[in-house]
Amino acid sequence: xxxxxQKGGDTGLPNVMFSATTTWTPSCNIEATxxxxxxxxxxxxxxRDVDFSCSGGGAGGTAVSKYxxxxxxxxxxxxxxxxxxxxxxxxxxxxxGNAGGxxxxxxxxxxxxxxxGGGAGAxxxxxxxxGGAGGTAxxxxxxxxxxxxxxxxxxxxKCSGGGATGLWMTGSAGQAGITGASTTSVAEFSFGGALxxxxxxxxxxxxxxxxxxxxxxxxxxxxxxxxxxxxxxLFSYDEQMNSPYNGPDNGSPASYADPTNKYTAGQxxxxxxxxxxxxRLGSGQxxxxxxxxxxxxxxxxxxxSFEWSYGSRVSMGAGSGATRTTVxxxxxxxxxxxxxxVLIFPTSMG
Numbered sequence: 001x002x003x004x005x006q007k008g009g010d011t012g013l014p015n016v017m018f019s020a021t022t023t024w025t026p027s028c029n030i031e032a033t034x035x036x037x038x039x040x041x042x043x044x045x046x047x048r049d050v051d052f053s054c055s056g057g058g059a060g061g062t063a064v065s066k067y068x069x070x071x072x073x074x075x076x077x078x079x080x081x082x083x084x085x086x087x088x089x090x091x092x093x094x095x096x097g098n099a100g101g102x103x104x105x106x107x108x109x110x111x112x113x114x115x116x117g118g119g120a121g122a123x124x125x126x127x128x129x130x131g132g133a134g135g136t137a138x139x140x141x142x143x144x145x146x147x148x149x150x151x152x153x154x155x156x157x158k159c160s161g162g163g164a165t166g167l168w169m170t171g172s173a174g175q176a177g178i179t180g181a182s183t184t185s186v187a188e189f190s191f192g193g194a195l196x197x198x199x200x201x202x203x204x205x206x207x208x209x210x211x212x213x214x215x216x217x218x219x220x221x222x223x224x225x226x227x228x229x230x231x232x233x234l235f236s237y238d239e240q241m242n243s244p245y246n247g248p249d250n251g252s253p254a255s256y257a258d259p260t261n262k263y264t265a266g267q268x269x270x271x272x273x274x275x276x277x278x279x280r281l282g283s284g285q286x287x288x289x290x291x292x293x294x295x296x297x298x299x300x301x302x303x304x305s306f307e308w309s310y311g312s313r314v315s316m317g318a319g320s321g322a323t324r325t326t327v328x329x330x331x332x333x334x335x336x337x338x339x340x341x342v343l344i345f346p347t348s349m350g
Contacts, residue, residue, distance in 0.1 A: 015233065016344035018077045030069040032346040033142070035167070037062045038115035039080035039100030040337030041132040043150065043162055043297065043311055043322035044123045045089055048330045052094035053129045053155065056162035056174040056192065056299055057083055057319030057337050058118030059147030060100050061137030064167075065113055069344075076106040080117050080340035083320070085311075088333040097121035097132060097320070103340030113139040115340060118147045118163060118319045128154050132319055134163050134171055146170050148193035148296060150319050153177030162296035162319030162337070164193030167230055172197055174296045174321060189288065192296025192314070192321050195230065231343070234293050234316075288312025288321060288335070297321035297335055311335040 016032075018024070038060025046052040060080065069075060080101030089095060100117030119133035131150025138144055148171025151160030158177030165171050172193035288298045290313045297312040297320035309323045309332035318338040325332050 013346040013349060015346070018342040019079060019339065021079050022077050023074050024077055025074045026069045026071055028071045028349055030344075030346050031348045032067060032069065032344045034065050034067050034105065034113060034345075035062055035343040036065075036103055036105050036113040036115045036137070036139075037165055037317040037341050037343070038103045038117045038135040038137070038147065039082045039340040040147070040162065040165070040314060040317050040319040041100045041118040041120045041150070042083035042085055042097035042337045043132070043299065043320045043334045044094065044096045044121035045086060045311070045323040045332050045334045046094035046123065046157075046159070047089045047325050047332050048092040048328055049157070049326040050092050050094055051126045051156055053124040053127065053153035053158045053177060054094060054322040054324055055121045055123075055129050055131040055153050055160045055177065056150030056296060056321040057097045057100070057121045058132035058134040058149045059163035059165045059171045059193065059296060059319045059338075060103065060118045060317035060340055061115045061135035061147050062145045062166050062317070063113045063115050063137040063140035064142040064145070065140045066142060073107060076104075077342050078102070078104045078106070079342070080115070082314075082337035082339045083117070083120055085334050085336045088331060090331045094123045096123050097322075097334060098337070099132075100135065100317070100319075100337045101340065102135075103342060105342060111139070115317070117340070118317070118337060119150075121150050121162070121319070121322050121334070124153065124156060126156050128152070128156065128158075131160055131163065131174060134166070147317065148319070149173045150296075150322070151176045151190060151299065157324075159190065159299040159301045159322045159324040161190045161192035161299045161321040162314060164195060164296045165294040165317040165338075167195065167294065172296070174299065174319065177299070177322075178301060188301045190299040190321070192291055192298050192312070192318065194296070195294055231293075288323075290314070291318065294318055299323070301326070302330070303327060308332065314338040316341050
């Protein structure tokens with residue numbers, strides 16, 4: 001029998017991941033450790049310095065079990081959808097995020113593992129607001145972990161990060177809301193929840209802030225996070241420059257095809273964001289850097305020539321961060337929450 005905790009590649013047993021709803025009928029008995037993870041909620045946003053706070057979405061809950069899947073038995077795997085983005089906002093307004101969906105593993109029509117979706121990022125009119133609630137979980141005979149909550153905003157005109165998925169404890173909450181700078185050409189970010197609990201905010205901008213960033217917009221004035229990847233085989237693909245439109249014609253498929261454009265689970269992606277001036281739009285863009293698997297999305301706040309603010313994208317049950325602009329012509333768009341997932345790590349098959 002394989003030793004619990006070893007990687008599938010070392011034991012000869014294939015690890016199994018379901019990221020879409022399906023019916024699975026094993027051909028043999030499989031004893032395994034199972035993670036059933038709900039989808040994350042999306043963050044809220046506020047635009048053009050309106051008098052609202054906006055918070056990050058909560059992460060989905062995680063049910064963890066030791067379970068024997070029986071041969072020739074049909075199991076229904078239902079994957080929760082990540083909370084939808086509340087859409088591009090171009091007016092002086094604010095909008096809450098959306099909750100994530102539930103992920104379940106069922107047999108004979110009865111779910112025995114459930115990871116509930118994370119809550120939507122909230123807005124507070126002229127006031128503070130709570131972060132999106134972390135989703136709960138049930139059915140796990142090892143543990144049932146609540147997802148990390150979105151960061152709270154303790155006053156109006158603040159913006160916070162999304163929550164992280166909990167794998168061995170309650171998920172880490174997103175960083176509390178920040179106001180953002182009113183200084184010309186400055187953008188700030190608040191971290192999403194991190195598996196290793198690391199959180200340290202940052203600034204991108206000109207003048208005195210420029211010394212804290214390198215030429216690619218990576219933070220050098222903050223600590224380097226160190227992370228032990230819980231599942232080293234897992235990684236997420238994204239564009240090399242962290243931009244939603246890195247290829248020609250506003251997003252060529254070629255930008256997704258290059259295997260060098262991958263971030264491993266060990267890269268916590270706490271560097272900040274990509275910032276650039278787009279001549280086609282005549283405005284600056286601040287694009288939240290995508291996070292690694294299970295990590296909450298960053299909250300982003302932009303000022304003056306940074307007209308566009310994009311939230312950082314997330315995966316595997318994480319909550320996305322909130323976005324906020326302060327310029328009178330600002331436009332922003334939050335990322336959707338991370339979709340749910342079911343991870344199965346066999347310890348014996350036969």
